[in-house]
Amino acid sequence: MSTVLSVSALAKRYGELDALQDVSFQAGAGELIAVVGPNGAGKTTLLSIIAGVQAPSAGSVSLGPGEAGSRVGWAPQQPAVYSKLSVAENLELFARLERVSDPPAAVARMLEQTGLGDRAREPVGRLSGGNRQRVNVALGLIGDPPVLALDEPSASLDPSQRERLWEFVAGRVAGGTTVVFSTHNVSEAQRYADRVLVLADGRLLFDGSAEALLELAGERAGGDLERALVRFLDEQTYPAGTP
């Protein structure tokens, strides 16, 4: 699998606070990577740096050699959409800004993939939370990026909306897009992700499959990843032998 995303020794400081410290990993084409960890672990900071929204204090993010000139797609936790514009107008605007070669075709494709074709002329402000989140993700994908960063994409969705969102994301991953997403819902990571990155206090503590994390935490294969994560983080904070 060719490497499309390379994160190397990434660090971010906010004054005295180290939000990220020496985070490195690589992602291959068509990989779906979950970033999990407690609140304040640095998940959003990591994804926003990967997406180019923030600059790192140290380290680098680079795309693979075949992706020169491309950008990482970005879908923040709260939908970043213009509520007074329609779905189609939002998509067209970002298609133009991403300098997509054929914006109308890209808009039509996205409307079809998101299943929002019949709501294309509706202002985004009138859509449900789930549909707004689909537009949010679609905007991240409109430039057909090799890598998509999703910050807690399913946080405000009900189960059926979440299901439809993951179907949509899975379709893109199957098409070769690499997706890095953060989540508090560990079962979601277990169910959909190829790899899990565990962040705590800005440091990358684990990089591997969900099965490997279960094994590391002493859980049986196919066991509860959430319990395994809690145990793993406890062990990292209070290693065996600590009183």
Next chain:
Amino acid sequence: MRWLLRKDLLILGRSRLLLALLIVYPVAISLLIGFAISRSPSRPRVAIVDEAAPGETVKVGSQRVAVAAYARQLFNQVQAVEARSRSQAIAKVKSGAVLAAVVIPPNIAARVASDTEPAQVEVLYNGNALEQSLVQSTLNSALAQANLGFSAQIQQAAGTVLGSLLSGGKLGNIGAPENLIGLTQIPPTLGAIIARQPRGHDRTELERVDAFAGFAAQNLSLAKRVLSIIGQPIRVNSVLLHGRRTPLNTFAVVVAVAVSLMFVCVLLAAGGVALEREERALGRLVRGLVSREALLAEKTLLAAGCAFVIAFAMLAGIGAFVALDWSRVALWLVALAFGAVAFSALGVAIGALAREVRAASLLAFLLSLPLAFLALVPGGSVSGGFYDAISAISFVFPFKAALQALDAAVNGASPAIGASLVHLAVLAGVFGALARVGLRQVE
């Protein structure tokens, strides 16, 4: 930037209330100011109750000055409304039909002629503090003018009497003989008599009378000149050091346009930048799609463009009511463009710092209004230190510079437009840089 501009225009077009406000505002303000300046009564409505007997005069020497002439002076200063009695005048004031009433008492002639009691007219008024102030200042000015005219007539009568005393002739009905010798004729007449007198006591006494007559004639001549001076001891000769004199009504137009330009620019620009944060689109935009500088430039351009059109429409609209010098229209456009860009730069700085549309709008409003008031405080109306502080504040914000640029463009007023344009350009740069700093943090 083109697509962002298109997007913002689409959003603006869908904010119907804001759009309606942007269209209605300049039209309404133009009409209001136009009517206020061109149609307002320059003379307040005042009821005049003349209780003096018709044709009553004040006697000065051999002449009589009509009391009616005094009333006429007063009528010239106000829009006189007839009232037959004091009670009718009070009723008119209370009903609001007139701003005030002036009662000329029946004994005014006697009082004017008296050396002990000054003549008095009574002023009755009602209303709020603003109306009271308007009535007081207008009537004080009118009474001063009337007093001046009245004293000129008395001075003229007194001058005639003095002339007769000096030159002789008929003094009229003060009981003097018909062919009275004038003071100036006494010295030569008496000199001839003295020359024929032998030296001695009588001749010495006559010489003393002669000396007195000469001295009196000389000093009465001086008194006549003094009398003409005390009628209006100081006359005003106004000299404007720089530029042209700006008529108050066209200055009011410039102030109204500058205030409108400021509000539209600052509110639109601040709201536009804050909206990008509020919609959380800023992060999506600045990840290589649009630079922060381009984003700020687009918001500045949009706000300045809208405000420029609105302000010019206002000027043109007001021009239908007030005589504006259309040959200077190119200068108007330059001043409006520079002012709009500077105000918009202030707006984007506010928007970048405030982060929310409501907070940005509130901050923009709270900042703009006092700035406009401060820039209009005239020098000398407050203490020196306070005025220095006001001047410093006005210097670092664009309102005063924009007002001066517009005043220079529309009225040819001082200071020259070039300095104000440079000032506005510098301020636009400073506020643009501040906005860039404010936009550094995305979330």
